[in-house]
Structures are given as C-alpha cells and as structure tokens.
Amino acid sequence: MYLSDITLLLLCGSISGFLAGLLGIGGGMILVPFMILVFNHLGFQQELIVHMAIATGMATILFTTSSAIWAHHKHSSIDWKLVAALSPGMVVGGLVGGSKIFEAINTSWLSLFFAIFIVYSAVQMILNKKPTAGRNLPGPIGLFLFGLCVGMLASLVGAGGAFITVPFMLWCNVKPHTAMASSSGLGFPIAAAATIGYMYGSWGLPNLPAGSLGYVYAPAVACIVIVSIFTAPIGAKMARKLDVVQLKRIFGVMLFCLAAFMFNESRKAFGF
Template sequence: MELIDILILVTCGAVSGVLAGMLGIGGGMILVPFMIIVFNHQQFDQSIIVHMAIATGMATILFTSLSAIRAHHKHGTIDWKLVIALTPGIIAGGLIGGSELFDAFPTGWLSLFFALFIVYSSIQMFINKKPKPGRQLPGKLGLFSFGSFVGALSSLLGAGGAFVTVPFMIWCNVTPHVAMASASGLGFPIAVAATIGYVVGSWNHPGLPSGSLGYIYLPAVACIVAASIFTAPLGAKMARSMNTVNLKRVFGVMLFFLAAFMFNESRKAFGM
C-alpha cells in the first residue's frame, strides 16, 4: 500500500474507534466506503471490491469491539444477560450469512441492500420515536430468532449489528445508553461468526490480492486496528456525557451520509 492509503486507513480507524465506543456500532460499517476508495486506488478486482471492504471492516470489529466492551463494562452499562441471550442466534446467523449468503450477492445488489437498511436505521434513530411504555424484550425463542436475523444480516453488511440491535432494544424500552453499550458487547460474537464465514466461503477465490485471507485484506485490518483500539475508550467516555436524544441523532445523521455513498456505489455497479 502507498503512504496515502495507510494514512486514510489509520485516520478512519481512529474515527471508527470513537464511534464504536460512543454508539456501539463496531465501526465496520463506517469503514466500508473508505476502504472502497483505498481498494479502488490499489486497483483491486471490481467484482469483489465491495465484498472485500465489507469483510475487512467486519474483521476489524474483532479488535475494536473488545476495546469498547472493556470501557463500557467498567461503568456497568452493558446488559450482559441480554448479550448472552442473543449470542447463540447471532453466531448461527453469522456463520450461515458469512459462508453461504455473502458470496451469492453481486456487488451492486450488496451495495443497495447495505444502503437501504442503514437508511431505515437512520430514520428510526433521528425521529426519536418513543416506544410503548409496556413493551418488553421477547422470550428466549424470540431472542434467538432475532439474534439469527441480526447475525445473518450483519455478515452481509459488514456491520457490528448496532444499526438493528440498538433500535430494537430501544423499541423494547431498553434505555439508549444501555442499548448502545450492549450493542458493543454483541459486536464481538457477530464479528467472530461472520469473519469465520467469510474466510470459509471465499477461500481460494480467484482475483484476491496478495495479503488477503479470503475476502479479508490483512494490511488494511492492521492499519485500522492500530488506531481504533486506542480511540474506542474515548468514544465510550463521550457517550456517557451526551444527552440520549442527541446520541441517537448523531447515530442517525452518520448513517444517512453513509447510505448516500453506498447508493452511489450501487448505481455505478449497475452501470447507471
């Protein structure tokens, strides 16, 4: 990689670490557009460039989420019972999504799918819709089913799952600070399952550049993680000092701009 590529990835890693700690998003989703820019600069195969960006972003969550988890756990804001209840379904869905579904989606459709879901999430967070007072989290079967959906969807989009789990938890009357902190706790099992699925599903795929482990581009992972693990605790500290409404709106606005970029990538992939 050239120096400019390294600087872009390190800078993005620092920003994604802050956002991972502050919003529980894992950071992988934020990185995808910038990695597409870097991978285009390196002239990677266009047919797999979005797949590589998504898979590489997810792999960074393995490290960033641990740093964010440690920071939130020290202040007791993670609901570990909820995290443990959702994890089995998340692992099952992540393995299936990463190994079976991910490679089946062409670049254009994957970009469009990515954009549509984050638009939905951004609207839900920005309007600050209040949940019904009596609504509660579902039982074990419901949480397993929801976890499976989150795991499969996250593996398709390279996201830590917060764009779905945070609105869901808030909808079930979990407070925003606890929801975003708990989303950090869920980021690690999502990343483990999806990363294993990516490697298995893309092993010996034609067109992969040197330094890749399946769709995961290891030099990019190293650059991003070198910064993100140090900035995630800063983001967690910022989250505790922010008003919950503002915290949700920061999340919503950030996702909206990300969606705009991915819609453009989808348009280019479809030749429009």
C-alpha cells in the same frame, strides 16, 4: 499500500473506534465507502471490492468492540445475561450469512442493499425515535430467532447490529444506557461469526490480492485497529458526558452522504 491509503485508513479507524464507544455501534459500516476508495486505488478486481470492503470492515469490529466492551464493563453497563441469551442465534446467523448468502450476492445488488441499509440507519440516527417499551423480553426461543435474523442481516452489511438490537431492547423495557452498552457486547459474537463465514466462504477464490484472508484484507484491518482500540474507550467515556442525541443527528447526516456514494457505486455496477 500507499502512504495516502494508510493515512486514510488510520483516520477512519480513529473515527470508527470513537463512534463504537460513543454510540454503541460497531463502526465497521462507516468504513466501507472509504475502503472502496482505497481498494480501487490499489487496483483490486471490481467484482471483489465491495465484498472485501464489507468483510474487512466487519473484521475490524472484533477489535473496536473488544475495547468498547471493556470500557462499558468497567462501569457495569452491560447486561451479560442478555448478551449470552442473544449470542447463539447471532453466531449461527453470522456464520450462515457470511459464508453462504454473502458469497452468493453479486456486487451490484450487494452495493444497493448496503446503501438502503445506510439510509435506514441514518433515519434512525436523525429522528432518534425510541420505541415505546411495550413488552418484556421473549423467551430463549424468541431470543434465538431474533438473534439469528440479526446475525444474518449484519453479515450482509458489515454492521455490528446495534441499529436493530438497540430498538429491540428498548421496546422490551431494557434501560437505554444498558441497551446501548449491551449492543457493544453483542457486536463481538456477530463480528466473529461473520468474519469466519467470510473467510470460509471465499477462501481460495482467484484474483484475491496478497495479504487477503478470503475477503478480509489484513493490512487494512491492521491500519484501522491500531488506532481504533485507543479511541473506542474515549468514546465510551464521552458517552456519559456529551449530548449524544445531537451527535447522532450529525452522524445521521454523514450517513446520508455515505449512502449517496454507495448508490452511485451500485449504479456503476449495474452499468447505468
């Protein structure tokens, strides 16, 4: 990689790690547009770039969430029983989505789906509308099915699932701070399962660049992780001090800009 590419990835890694700790998100989703720029600059095959950007972004969540999890765990913020109950479904969903569905979707539709999900996430961030607590958590089967759906969706967009799991937990009477912290704990099993699925489903594909583990581009993961593991604990610490609502709105506006970029990528892939 060129020095400019490494610098961009290091900067993005520091931001994604901070946001992982601050907002309970995996951070992989915001990396995708920037990795598309890097992969284009490196001359990767066009039909592989979006898939590789999403898979590589998801792989980084393994490390950013690990750091954020430890920071939240030290303050006893994570409901580990809830994480354990939701994780099996998420693992199955991540494996199936990452290995089967992800590989089957072509670049144009994947770009469009990703852009739509970013818009949804941006609206959630800006409105910061918390669902009214209206029920208790469902039983084991209900939690498994919910986790299954979240795992499959997250594997398609390279996200840790917090944009879905946090509103769900709040609706089920989980305390806001516990829901935010627990979403970090849930990001790890989703990321692990989806990353394994990506690599398994794409292993041996032609035209993959050197340094790739299937769709996961290892050099980019290394650049991002080397800084994100240090900034994630900072974000977790600041979450207890800053006006997170205002930060969410600023982040939401940034997501709209990233969505515009991805809609443009989708337009080019469709040939419009």
